[in-house]
Amino acid sequence: MNMPEDVSATPGYSALMARLQPLIDGGRLDNIVDLLSLVSDLIDLLDAATVEKLANVFEEVTASGWAAANTLRMTRAEIMTQGKPPSLYALLKLLNEEDTRKGVAVVLKTLNVIGRQL
Structure with missing residues (x-):
């Protein structure tokens, strides 16, 4: 120049x-x-492989956040339609449902893995 x-x-x-x-x-x-x-x-x-990995991580985090928010909205809507809070017996009865046990198992296993990493 x-x-x-x-x-x-x-x-x-x-x-x-x-x-x-x-x-x-x-x-x-x-x-x-x-x-x-x-x-x-x-x-x-940043090479192409790193950019692709970062894009995949971003996509997974976004999808997880969307799924969690959607689940929370659905649960809140179901609870609001009931009008009054569920009784203790109704909550215990909810533990007998297979989907509830799966959800509790996921939460407990997640806490287990976090505990192992500490």
């Missing part, structure tokens, strides 16, 4: 320096340069 010998005399350079001077004085320009370096390093590190 051909640059004039005295770049500092151009109006564009003067305008740019006037804009950058507060960032330079406050040391914030260093932060911007560091951020650009970090982004550049990440681009160098």
